Amino acid sequence: MAQADECRRPPGPRGHWLLGNTPAYDTDRIGFLRRTHREHGDVFAFDERTVFVADPELAHDALARTNSSFLTELTPFDTRPDLDRAAAQADAWMSARRTVWPGLNHAAAAAADGRTVALLDALAGLAAEREVDVLPMMRTYAAHAIAGYCFGRDATGIPELLADNLEITEPFTDTSYRLPAWLPLPRHRRFFRVHRHTVDTLTGIVRRRRADPGRTPADLLGFLLAADPAMGDRTVMSTLRGILMGGHGIPAAALTSIVRELATRPRLAGDLRDEAGSGAPAARLPLAEAVVKEVLRLHPPVWLMTRTARTATTLGGWTLNPGDEVLINPYLIQRDPRWWERADGFDPGRWLSGQAAPRAAYLPFGAGPRVCVGAALALRQLTLATSRLAQAYTVESSNAAGAEPRFHGRLAPSGLRARLRPGGPARHAT
Numbered sequence: 001m002a003q004a005d006e007c008r009r010p011p012g013p014r015g016h017w018l019l020g021n022t023p024a025y026d027t028d029r030i031g032f033l034r035r036t037h038r039e040h041g042d043v044f045a046f047d048e049r050t051v052f053v054a055d056p057e058l059a060h061d062a063l064a065r066t067n068s069s070f071l072t073e074l075t076p077f078d079t080r081p082d083l084d085r086a087a088a089q090a091d092a093w094m095s096a097r098r099t100v101w102p103g104l105n106h107a108a109a110a111a112a113d114g115r116t117v118a119l120l121d122a123l124a125g126l127a128a129e130r131e132v133d134v135l136p137m138m139r140t141y142a143a144h145a146i147a148g149y150c151f152g153r154d155a156t157g158i159p160e161l162l163a164d165n166l167e168i169t170e171p172f173t174d175t176s177y178r179l180p181a182w183l184p185l186p187r188h189r190r191f192f193r194v195h196r197h198t199v200d201t202l203t204g205i206v207r208r209r210r211a212d213p214g215r216t217p218a219d220l221l222g223f224l225l226a227a228d229p230a231m232g233d234r235t236v237m238s239t240l241r242g243i244l245m246g247g248h249g250i251p252a253a254a255l256t257s258i259v260r261e262l263a264t265r266p267r268l269a270g271d272l273r274d275e276a277g278s279g280a281p282a283a284r285l286p287l288a289e290a291v292v293k294e295v296l297r298l299h300p301p302v303w304l305m306t307r308t309a310r311t312a313t314t315l316g317g318w319t320l321n322p323g324d325e326v327l328i329n330p331y332l333i334q335r336d337p338r339w340w341e342r343a344d345g346f347d348p349g350r351w352l353s354g355q356a357a358p359r360a361a362y363l364p365f366g367a368g369p370r371v372c373v374g375a376a377l378a379l380r381q382l383t384l385a386t387s388r389l390a391q392a393y394t395v396e397s398s399n400a401a402g403a404e405p406r407f408h409g410r411l412a413p414s415g416l417r418a419r420l421r422p423g424g425p426a427r428h429a430t
């Protein structure tokens, strides 16, 4: 590399002579990132192809230039991604995304309110008598919620399929080493098997519904089949597949963090109960919404976003080559005392004060052309779920205080267990 180019690479730790920074990172991911951020600043190099970004404006710059200069996250074992193919897939997705968007807006989301509460109550029944693992419970909840939203009564079997899809990605989130897809590893074979089965199952549902035009259920599949101009079966299937994948593991992680806050803050739970009991419509639960926003600030499930340079480009004056990766870190940005008062403190009140949050420094749903397409639906369902949990249950947990966040895949408190005892919280001080 020429001297001039070298100067335009950000600074960063050297790491192990052979293995680089990966062992240190995989031992304690957030510890490594906090340390490196402190020592090297808002943009630092992890290795010669990977750059971390903890600067809000540069994060927004990279997110805003997604689809043009950058591509979103590619499959977990793409050691040599085909950038042209990925760019063509991005173009196809953007067109489908525009079609599906109104099917996920506030008005469409509101129609699912009753189902959100009924589902939550059904699952909470399983945790009424004894503590259960919260993350698996919330994954079950979120999988049923999004499967029902997409397929209505045709959703049978989809939640189980979504659980399989989460399971096959887990081996890839536990380590930062990547192995090529052609290696005949059991985890690769399982990944492709589940992927094929998912595509076949979803395609089957789409075709059966298309063949039965008399039935027009008010679900997302019905919405897409009625789109004008018409979408092909394959596009409908892949669009719904994207929604299903984005719409269960991440909300489940957020709900698990919410349960942890409710378990450790009885006074807050009481205030939420008062709000829910005030007879306000579901859309107007400002405290519950503020709790959700604050949880997403402190514990963003998507704590890292990956971008791959599609072309040779620059970011904040640093040079990037095609294929280089930029890892944007909402966790560090959303806890940075330069942008947030009491940055590490849990304070839902900051969202009720009428003062605008620091715009660029809050990105739990991402930003730019690939901002979360389910944000309105997610915010509404999480707000309602938070309010319902506080209103109808006392959340008790023997390990909430010690349930450490796990920075693998989606950020959530590790091993959190809780009991949801029917009946509101006792009113005592935190």
Ligand code: HEM
Pocket (backbone or CB within 6 Å): 072, 073, 097, 104, 146, 242, 243, 244, 246, 247, 248, 250, 251, 254, 296, 301, 302, 305, 306, 363, 364, 365, 366, 367, 369, 370, 371, 372, 373, 374, 375, 377, 378, 379, 382
């Ligand atoms: C707490 C709830 C949620 C959070 C925090 C969240 C967060 C995010 C973030 C940060 C991204 C952008 C990732 C990136 O730029 O690399 C994203 C994308 C996406 N989300 Fe969500 N999400 C949530 C719920 C949902 C739900 C309920 C759905 C489905 C209805 C959904 C569907 C999607 C899809 C399809 C994308 C990809 C968009 C694209 O690439 O164009 N998300 N989400």
